[in-house]
Amino acid sequence: MKPSILITGASGGIGQSLVAKLADHFQIYATGRKGDRLRSFPETVRTLSGDLSSETFRAQLSEWANGVTAIIHNAGYAPNISVEETDSDFDRQVFEINAIAPLDLTRKLQSSLGQGSPGRVISISSFATHDPFPGFRAYAASKSALESLVRSLSGETDGQVIGFNVALAAVETPALRAFADEAMVPPEAALAPDAVAMAVARLLRGEFDDRSGERFLLSVSHALPD
Ligand SMILES: NC(=O)c1ccc[n+]([C@@H]2O[C@H](COP(=O)([O-])OP(=O)(O)OC[C@H]3O[C@@H](n4cnc5c(N)ncnc54)[C@H](OP(=O)(O)O)[C@@H]3O)[C@@H](O)[C@H]2O)c1
Numbered sequence: 001m002k003p004s005i006l007i008t009g010a011s012g013g014i015g016q017s018l019v020a021k022l023a024d025h026f027q028i029y030a031t032g033r034k035g036d037r038l039r040s041f042p043e044t045v046r047t048l049s050g051d052l053s054s055e056t057f058r059a060q061l062s063e064w065a066n067g068v069t070a071i072i073h074n075a076g077y078a079p080n081i082s083v084e085e086t087d088s089d090f091d092r093q094v095f096e097i098n099a100i101a102p103l104d105l106t107r108k109l110q111s112s113l114g115q116g117s118p119g120r121v122i123s124i125s126s127f128a129t130h131d132p133f134p135g136f137r138a139y140a141a142s143k144s145a146l147e148s149l150v151r152s153l154s155g156e157t158d159g160q161v162i163g164f165n166v167a168l169a170a171v172e173t174p175a176l177r178a179f180a181d182e183a184m185v186p187p188e189a190a191l192a193p194d195a196v197a198m199a200v201a202r203l204l205r206g207e208f209d210d211r212s213g214e215r216f217l218l219s220v221s222h223a224l225p226d
Contacts, residue, residue, distance in 0.1 A: 013173025
C-alpha cells in the first residue's frame with residue numbers, strides 16, 4: 001500500500017505540480033479552496049476543498065486526512081502591499097494561512113504522522129525569510145514562523161516526525177506573475193514548478209533524513225545536493 005500524504009494549496013501552481021509528480025508513489029490527500037481545480041485531478045487523488053483560515057475546516061480536514069504520514073504545507077498567502085496600508089487584522093490574516101494553519105494541522109495530525117517512522121513535514125517557504133523584499137513584510141515574518149515550526153518537530157517527537165524547509169526564489173506560477181512581470185523577473189530567472197516537486201520527492205524519499213530540520217534553498221542557481 002502507498003504511504004499517504006496531505007498536500008495543501010493543491011489548487012495552485014506549485015501544488016498542482018506536487019500532486020502530479022507524487023501521485024505514483026503516494027496516496028494523495030489534496031486540499032485547496034478552488035474545488036474545480038481539485039476536481040481536475042485523477043480519481044485516485046482524494047480531494048477536499050475549503051478555507052484553511054477556518055478552524056472548523058481544519059478540524060474537518062485533519063479528520064479526513066487521518067492516516068497520512070507526511071504533509072506538505074504549500075498553501076500560502078503572499079499579498080504585496082505597502083506597510084502603511086496594513087493593520088493588525090491584515091497581519092493576523094497572513095499569519096493564519098502561512099503559520100497558524102500549518103501549526104494547527106501538524107498538531108492535529110501528529111499521531112498520524114508519527115506512524116511514518118519517521119513522518120515527514122515539508123514547508124514550502126521563501127527566500128523572503130532571509131532576503132525580504134518591500135511589500136512582503138508580514139509574508140516574510142509568517143514564513144519564518146512556519147520554518148521554526150518545522151525545525152522544532154524532530155526534537156519534540158524524539159525523531160518520530162521530522163521536517164524540512166524548502167525556501168524558494170522565483171517559481172514560474174500565475175501567483176508570481178501577478179506581481180512580477182518579465183522585466184522584473186525574466187523567465188530564465190524563475191524555476192519550473194516541476195523542479196520544486198522533484199526536490200520535494202527526494203526529501204520525501206528519505207535521502208536527506210540525516211539533515212532533518214534543515215532549510216534547503218531552491219532557485220535557478222540553488223539545487224538540493226547530489
Ligand atoms: N511562485 C513563487 O515564486 C514562490 C516563491 C516563494 C515561495 N512560494 C510559495 O509557494 C507556495 C505555492 O505558491 P504558488 O506560486 O503555487 O501560488 P498560488 O498559485 O497562489 O498557490 C497558493 C495556494 O494556496 C492556497 N491558499 C491560499 N489561501 C488559502 C486559504 N485561505 N485556504 C486554503 N488554501 C489557500 C491557494 O488555494 P486557491 O487557489 O484554491 O485559493 C493555492 O492553492 C506558497 O506558499 C508560496 O508562498 C512561491
